[in-house]
Amino acid sequence: DSGVTQTPKHLITATGQRVTLRCSPRSGDLSVYWYQQSLDQGLQFLIQYYNGEERAKGNILERFSAQQFPDLHSELNLSSLELGDSALYFCASSARTGASLETQYFGPGTRLLVL
Amino acid sequence: KNQVEQSPQSLIILEGKNCTLQCNYTVSPFSNLRWYKQDTGRGPVSLTIMTFSENTKSNGRYTATLDADTKQSSLHITASQLSDSASYICVVSSGNNRLAFGKGNQVVVIP
Numbered sequence: 001d002s003g004v005t006q007t008p009k010h011l012i013t014a015t016g017q018r019v020t021l022r023c024s025p026r027s028g029d030l031s032v033y034w035y036q037q038s039l040d041q042g043l044q045f046l047i048q049y050y051n052g053e054e055r056a057k058g059n060i061l062e063r064f065s066a067q068q069f070p071d072l073h074s075e076l077n078l079s080s081l082e083l084g085d086s087a088l089y090f091c092a093s094s095a096r097t098g099a100s101l102e103t104q105y106f107g108p109g110t111r112l113l114v115l
Numbered sequence: 116k117n118q119v120e121q122s123p124q125s126l127i128i129l130e131g132k133n134c135t136l137q138c139n140y141t142v143s144p145f146s147n148l149r150w151y152k153q154d155t156g157r158g159p160v161s162l163t164i165m166t167f168s169e170n171t172k173s174n175g176r177y178t179a180t181l182d183a184d185t186k187q188s189s190l191h192i193t194a195s196q197l198s199d200s201a202s203y204i205c206v207v208s209s210g211n212n213r214l215a216f217g218k219g220n221q222v223v224v225i226p
Contacts, residue, residue, distance in 0.1 A: 002158065042218035043159070043204060058214070090158050106158030 003027065004107035006091050012113045018079040021110045025072055025093030031055065032074040033094075033104060034066055038087040049074055050096075081114045088112075118142045119207050121217035128195055128224055136220040138188040138205030146208040150179050150190045153202045153219070162190070162203075192222070200224045 003026035013019055025032050034046040036059075045058035049068035060066075063081075068074040078085060088111050092104040119140045128134045140148070147166050151159035163172045163179040165188070171180045176193045192199055202219040209215070 002160075004158075043206075043216040045214045045216070056213070092158070103161045103164065106160070109156075109158055 002105040002107060004091060004093050004105050006089075006107040006110050008110060009108065010111045010113075012115065013081060014115055015081055015083060017081050017114075018077065019081065019112065021076040021078070021089050021091075021112075023074045023076070023091030023093075023107060025074070025091075026105055029093035029095050029105070030072065031094045031096060031102075032068055032072070033092040034060075034074070034076050035090040035092065035106075036087050037090060037109075038084075041087075043090075046076070078112070083114050086112055086114045118215040119205055119217040121203075121205050121220050123220060124218070125221035125223070128222065130195060130197060130224050130226050132195055134192050134195060134222065136190045136192075136203050136205075136222070138190070138207075138217055140186050140188070140205070140207045140215065140217075142186075142207040142209050142215045144209050145183060145186075148179075148181055148188050149206045149208070150177070150188075151204040151206060152177075153204060155201070159204055190220075195222075195224045197224050197226065 005024045007022045030051045033048045037043045046060040048056040052068050066076045088109045090109045092106045094102040094104045122137045149164045150162040153159040165181045167183050178191045181188045204219045205217040207215045
């Protein structure tokens with residue numbers, strides 16, 4: 001158990017809908033990262049937050065947004081969902097900014113299926 | 116073209132045998148290289164992290180090597196166990212949290 005929790009574990013929804021994925025980092029970790037993993041693309045970095053502020057952006061679509069709250073939990077919002085958004089969404093956390101050699105601890109993931 | 120290429124894509128090995136996974140990258144500038152192990156349906160777990168100046172790093176039966184000149188890394192698994200069956204992902208950082216991911220080496224260990 002990494003100490004990172006994600007809810008829900010599974011999510012089934014329809015195209016065009018909007019969903020929110022939630023992540024609670026390890027106790028004391030200030031950085032939260034979001035990743036998408038699909039069968040054909042592998043792991044892709046979406047976005048990082050550090051202590052409530054956006055720190056780095058990866059391949060995140062404009063239909064997707066995220067935020068980190070004062071209690072350091074984070075939410076990833078996916079809107080206007082398309083079939084291709086079906087994937088595993090992972091959250092990871094690290095103690096500081098992640099710019100050093102910090103280990104990122106991954107949560108168990110949320111499996112999203114868009115029908 | 117993917118900036119991180121891993122080979123072989125998949126392999127099957129007998130329990131107790133050794134194997135080596137390869138990671139070639141074109142990422143520049145280079146900050147660090149990480150190997151993760153991902154069990155099916157679970158989040159990746161960090162195995163090793165190496166910087167430019169490190170040639171080798173071990174974590175139990177896992178040994179990673181890095182040649183920053185040729186931009187190659189390998190992950191060697193010694194005396195494989197059934198629990199080593201997983202995907203092994205190579206991740207290269209270019210600093211500023213810019214990460215490039217390989218698609219993984221799928222390893223299956225059979226008794």
